[in-house]
Amino acid sequence: MLNAAGPSGRVSRSSFIAEARAICGEAFVQEGAAIEPRFLQPARYAAGQAAALVRPGSRDEAARVIALAAAAGLRVVLQGAHTGLVRAGTPDDAQGEVLLSTERLREVFELDLLDRTLRVSAGFRLSEINERLAPHGLWFPVDLSADPSIGGMVAHNTGGTRMLRYGDVRANTLALEVVLAEPAGQVLRLGQGLQKDNSALALGQLFIGSSGSLGLVSEVTIKLAPLPRQRAVTLVAPAALEHVFPLYADVMQRWGGLVSAFEGISRAALEAGLHGQDVARWFDGQLPDYAMLIELSSELPGDQLDLGGLLQGWLEAEFESGRVRDAVLDADEAIWGLRHRISEGLRAQGKVIGLDLSLPRRHFMAFRERGAAWLAQRFPQLRLADFGHLGDGGMHFNMVWPASAGAWTGEQELTLREGLYALVAELGGSISAEHGVGPQLQAAYRAHWAMVEPGVLAWAMAVQKLWDPHARMGKVDWGG
C-alpha cells in the first residue's frame, strides 16, 4: 500500500523545491544531497534519504507544503526531534519522499493556569516545555530519557518511567490539531482542550500513537501536573526473584497513588548502569540478580508526609520477613543516574539489540526465563541485559552482541525477532510497549496481529485508507 504513491497533479516534482521555498523561505528547504545528516540519521538503525527536507515555520506553511507535495505526487514523512526508535520519522526514498520536520512549528505556547493545560505547537521539545512550566510549579509528567518533540510524543503515545502514576501521553492529551493527508493540507481541530467532553466521536484518539501515518499533529493541548514537593527512591535487592511481584503488589496496595516509578533491572543492566561509578559500597559490592527501583512522590512537603520514612519502615519489615535481602536508600540521584546510564553502558559493550515489550505481570518472569533460555540456545554469544518499567509490565528486553563475535547480520536479527516475538504473542504481550510502530517493526507488527487477532489488520487498513486514501503520509502500513 505504501508504494502506491499519490497521483501527480499540477506541480512537477522539479518545481516542488521552488514552490516549497516560496512558502517556507530559502533557508528551510534543502534538496536531497544537501540535507543535514541529523535529519536523515535516526537514533537507531541506518541513515535514510529524501527528495527534500522542508521545515515549515507555521501550521499554515506546513499545510501548504502537504498540499504541494500531494500535487507533486511526493509522499510526506513527518519528523519531530528525530529521537524515535522505530525509524518512523526517517525517509528512505530520494525520489518520492519529502521529509517534513516540525522543529520550527513553535507558534503556540498558551498556558492556562486555572485549567492546568498547555496548548502547544508540535515543535516544542519536552525539556523546553518543562523548563517553561517549572516556575509555575507544573510539569508534563510523561518522563523520558530522550528529549522528543511534543508532536512526536503524541504521534507515538510515549509512556516513560512515571507512567504508573501519571499515565501515558494519551491519558494526558485533551485536544489535537491535525493537518490531514486527504484532502491534503486540511486543518482539523479535534477537541476543545476540555478536561471532560463526550460530545463527539473520539477521532483525535486515532492520531495518538499513529506514528505520523494519518496526518500531521501540528498542535496539542495537554494536561499538566503539579510538581511533586518530595521524592524518595530506593533500589531494592529481593531475596529471590519469586518475591518481586508479591513485593510489587504490596507496594501498590500500600501506597497506590504515591508510587511514581517501579522499575526492574537485571544484574547485567545494573552493571552497565554502574559502569565507571564508585558504588562499591552498594549491596556490599555483591550485585543482586535483579533489583527494583521504587520511587514515591507527593505534592505534600516532608513535614506533612515522610516518604523516606515510609520506605525505610517498609524495608525494615521486609528484611525481617526475608523477602528483601538488601537496599540502597538516600541516594536518589545516584540511583536514577544508574537507571539512565544503562543504555549508554550497554552501547559501550557492543551492538545493542533492543526489544520494547510489555507483558501481563503474571507472565513477566516466565517470559524472562523462557526468552533467556531461547537466547542461550540460539545465540549463546548474545548477552541479555533487560530492564524496564516493571510497574506497568514494560520490559526493555535488550541484548548486547559483543564486537568479538563478529558482525551482527540482518538475518540473525530477523531470526531473533521472530523467535522472541512469537513468545511475546504466546504470553499475551505487546511487541511495542511505548516506542510505537515504524518500518523497523512493520514485519513484526503484521506477524503479531496475524497471530493474535487478524481482524485488527483489516480494520486498521480500512481506517488508514479513509484518512489517507492515496498513501501520501508516514512510513507505516497499518494493513500489515
Added chain:
Amino acid sequence: MLNAAGPSGRVSRSSFIAEARAICGEAFVQEGAAIEPRFLQPARYAAGQAAALVRPGSRDEAARVIALAAAAGLRVVLQGAHTGLVRAGTPDDAQGEVLLSTERLREVFELDLLDRTLRVSAGFRLSEINERLAPHGLWFPVDLSADPSIGGMVAHNTGGTRMLRYGDVRANTLALEVVLAEPAGQVLRLGQGLQKDNSALALGQLFIGSSGSLGLVSEVTIKLAPLPRQRAVTLVAPAALEHVFPLYADVMQRWGGLVSAFEGISRAALEAGLHGQDVARWFDGQLPDYAMLIELSSELPGDQLDLGGLLQGWLEAEFESGRVRDAVLDADEAIWGLRHRISEGLRAQGKVIGLDLSLPRRHFMAFRERGAAWLAQRFPQLRLADFGHLGDGGMHFNMVWPASAGAWTGEQELTLREGLYALVAELGGSISAEHGVGPQLQAAYRAHWAMVEPGVLAWAMAVQKLWDPHARMGKVDWGG
C-alpha cells in the same frame, strides 16, 4: 442516514422472532406490545417502542442476533442498564428496531490481582463489580450516582465525581471486545488488556463514547485502583464567588493526587439536597450562594497521614485570609448525602431540565452569570439550580420548571437549549461533558460542531459509515 435501514435478506421480519427465540430461548425474546416497560422507559424523557426485545445470554448469542437482525433488515438499538440520560438506549420504531439488552451478558469476570485488571462482560453493573472487588481492596474508581452496566459506561465514557483523581472511563479501559454492525456479528478484540501497548492503531478508542453506534461493546478489560484507606470531606462556603477558582488552584497545587473530588454547588441545589434534612446547624442556617465540596483520599492509613488535619489546617488559614466564610467538617456521609440527593430534591420541585456541560475553568463563572441572566430574561419562571464537578470543569446546569407555571413545551425546551448551547459554544465549552450523545442531543450536537468545527461532522460521518455502512446500529447520526 439513520433512516436508511439495511437491506432485507434471507430472513423475513416475521420469522425474525422465531429465529431469535431459537438462538436465545423463548423467555428472552419479547414482541412489541409484550415488552416489559422498564426496557422502553428511559431515566429521562418519553418511553419508546420496538419490534422486539432480545436478551442474549452470551457474546455468541448476541453476535448471532445482530447478524439475524441485519438479514431481516431490522436496526439494532443497544441497551445496558438503561440508566443513560440522552436516550441513546431507547428504541423508537415498532417496525424497524430491535432492542438488544446486554443485561444477560455475564459470561466473563476475570480478575487479575497482579495486573489489577478485570476482564468483564458488558452486562455486569458497576455496583456488583465493586462489591466483588471490595474483598480484594480494589475498586473501579469511576464513581457515579447511577448504577449503569459496564458496557454502557464504556459506550458513554462516563466521568463521575472522582474523575479529578482517577480519570474517566477512557483512562481506565485497557481493551474491548466488540461485535460489529458490518460484517454483522463479526467479533473483534481490540487490545490485549495490557497497561502499556503501542503496537496498533487505537481502534478501540473509537468505541469508547460512541453511544452504541459503531458496534456492541460485549466485553471490556478495565484498570482497578486500590480502595482508599481514608477519606476526608469538607463543604466550604467561600466569602465571595471570586475566591472559588483561586481556592481550587490552591488546593490542587497543595495536594494534587490526593484530591479526589472538588464539586461546586449553587445555593438552590444545596437547598434541594438539604430538603427534609436536619442541618440547621450547618453554616448557622445561612446557606451560602455557592459551596465547594472538597474530598481528599489516600491509600495511607490515618496514623501515617492525617487528611482531616490537613483540611482543618487549611480551612483555618483560609478563615484568616478571609477567602473562606464557613465550612462543615467531620460530616463526610452527610455531605455526600446532600450531594447525591440534589437531583431527587429538584424533581420534587417540578419538571427538571438538565444540561450536562463543561467549560474551561476561566469561563466557568462567566457562563453561570450570563446563563442566569439569559434565563431571567427569557424564562423568568425557571429556577436555576446548578451543581457539578467543578474540579474538571463539569457543570450540571439544571433548572426547575414549577408545576404552577403550566406545561413545559417542546418548543420552550428547544429555545432554551439553543440559547444556552450557543453560549457554551461561544465560551469554548462542551454540550455533553459526561452523558454522551443520543437522540435527545442530536440537534444540539449538529449545531454545536457546525459552529465550532464543521470538519468534525464530516469526518465523524465517514468513520461511522466505515463501521456501519448500512446504518444498522445505534441511535446517533454522527454526521449530524
